[in-house]
Amino acid sequence: MREITPKRIREMKGREKITMVTAYDYPSALLVDKAGIDIVFVGDSLGMVVYGEPNTLNVSMEQMVFHTRAVAKAVKRALVLADMPFGSYEISVEEGVKNAMRLIQAGADAVKIEGGADHEELVRKLVRMGIPVMGHTGLTPQRYLRLGGYRIMGETEEEIEEILRDAKALEKAGAFAVVLEFTLADVAKLITEEVSIPTIGIGSGPWVDGQVLVWHDLLGIYENSPPFAKRYANLGEAILKALQSYNSEVKAGEFPGREHYWEFLDKKDFREKAQKALGRLGEK
Numbered sequence: 001m002r003e004i005t006p007k008r009i010r011e012m013k014g015r016e017k018i019t020m021v022t023a024y025d026y027p028s029a030l031l032v033d034k035a036g037i038d039i040v041f042v043g044d045s046l047g048m049v050v051y052g053e054p055n056t057l058n059v060s061m062e063q064m065v066f067h068t069r070a071v072a073k074a075v076k077r078a079l080v081l082a083d084m085p086f087g088s089y090e091i092s093v094e095e096g097v098k099n100a101m102r103l104i105q106a107g108a109d110a111v112k113i114e115g116g117a118d119h120e121e122l123v124r125k126l127v128r129m130g131i132p133v134m135g136h137t138g139l140t141p142q143r144y145l146r147l148g149g150y151r152i153m154g155e156t157e158e159e160i161e162e163i164l165r166d167a168k169a170l171e172k173a174g175a176f177a178v179v180l181e182f183t184l185a186d187v188a189k190l191i192t193e194e195v196s197i198p199t200i201g202i203g204s205g206p207w208v209d210g211q212v213l214v215w216h217d218l219l220g221i222y223e224n225s226p227p228f229a230k231r232y233a234n235l236g237e238a239i240l241k242a243l244q245s246y247n248s249e250v251k252a253g254e255f256p257g258r259e260h261y262w263e264f265l266d267k268k269d270f271r272e273k274a275q276k277a278l279g280r281l282g283e284k
């Protein structure tokens with residue numbers, strides 16, 4: 001059992017801000033855990049930042065299982081959360097249960113589902129079975145086609161009502177937290193006050209119980225980051241410089257240098273061995 005549990009996350013509301021960052025592979029998950037981040041999150045955003053898709057609609061259960069397994073191997077302390085991808089939980093509660101179990105068996109401590117009111121039954125069933133669930137409302141990227149792109153949510157009375165209904169449904173069904181993505185900050189504040197479970201915001205302002213960012217946005221290794229993401233480093237630039245140095249050093253014959261290879265000290269010894277090896281090959 002890892003140190004950060006859904007119960008701990010729940011208890012952080014009103015006491016300490018919750019931090020969450022995505023990771024999709026072993027080395028990045030090691031670093032997120034080591035940094036003291038509370039939740040290491042295998043998001044379906046991997047479809048975009050790892051696989052180059054224009055949205056998150058083509059992410060499969062297989063991809064989520066493989067990436068979750070790699071991340072889970074690295075994490076000792078943080079809570080490991082895995083996204084349920086598009087198509088893995090909408091058709092029936094049974095399919096949702098089966099797929100959530102696959103993510104748990106791959107090493108996740110909890111799963112995240114987009115939507116709230118529409119999936120109350122699934123959330124309740126998973127929680128009863130012992131699978132902790134995080135909800136997700138506001139901008140739900142899996143509704144990309146209906147929304148006609150990614151945009152801020154909660155401008156109209158109807159949208160505010162929908163977000164409130166989702167958050168309250170999730171609380172009632174037993175979810176341990178809810179992501180509020182790209183809502184007006186006032187709406188996120190209202191939700192945070194209206195529900196007893198922690199709200200984790202992304203692009204929804206400061207009046208929430210925690211924040212989540214995508215690894216590639218935070219580190220500056222993705223060109224199409226959303227406008228609300230903050231770049232804490234410019235690793236894209238650093239990586240490009242390193243690759244250009246390698247390229248020019250190989251072309252110039254400067255790499256590998258003397259410290260990066262091993263040679264026979266006794267050249268005569270080598271010539272004799274090579275002679276014998278060549279001769280033996282010739283006999284065949």
Ligand SMILES: Nc1nc(=O)c2c([nH]1)NC[C@@H]1CN(c3ccc(C(=O)N[C@@H](CCC(=O)O)C(=O)O)cc3)CN21
Nearest residue numbers: 045048049056141149150151182214217222225226227
């Ligand atoms: N790299 C990355 N970071 C994220 O935070 C993230 C993903 N990918 N993929 C899944 C969702 C999608 N997200 C997004 C992406 C773009 C905007 C956005 O508002 N972009 C433009 C407009 C784009 C459009 O017109 O479609 C903007 O300037 O508002 C918002 C949320 C947040 N999530």
Ligand SMILES: CC(C)C(=O)C(=O)O
Nearest residue numbers: 022043044045083179
């Ligand atoms: C944007 C976050 C919350 C997400 O769902 C993801 O990275 O997949």
Ligand SMILES: [Mg+2]
Nearest residue numbers: 043044045083
């Ligand atoms: Mg997601």
